[in-house]
Amino acid sequence: MLGPEGRVFATDVSEVAIDVARLNVQRYGMQDKVEIRHGFWFEPLEDLKGKLMGVISNPPYIPTDDLPGLQPEVGWHEPKLALDGGKDGLDHLLHLCEGLSSVLKHGGFFVFEVTYLLMHCI
Structure with a gap:
């Protein structure tokens, strides 16, 4: 369970997978907790190093x-x-x-x- 400050950053290289993930985030009301980013593995997470x-x-x-x-x-x-x-x-x-x-x-x-x-x- 994520605490009040917890966040999830999900990445995928597939646009189709990104679209499905975004739909699921909306469906389950997790927009404040889950951020979907498109790209190859850690590349979309450059701003989160360490x-x-x-x-x-x-x-x-x-x-x-x-x-x-x-x-x-x-x-x-x-x-x-x-x-x-x-x-x-x-x-x-x-x-x-x-x-x-x-x-x-x-x-x-x-x-x-x-x-x-x-x-x-x-």
Whole structure:
């Protein structure tokens, strides 16, 4: 639960995802708590360097060569942009990890989703 001063800054590179997020923010009356920004990972957060208490992410983590083998319904709901994690599935996660120190406060946290198949790499 966000305290009275808490705010959420949500970013996405997809205009469609941004539009859906904005609709949800309005639908649930969270305009005072949630700010949606368009751009690639931390790029839209330049003004918040060193100010975030935490980062929560669901980065694309499926290796490119595994995409054709996914269940068809996955592709019905998610664009390739949201799934393709590069050759080994770690491209976006590595990019996030490299940028964390620039946006997080000292003692901040990072929570992310990844397949158990990549846990040995992390």
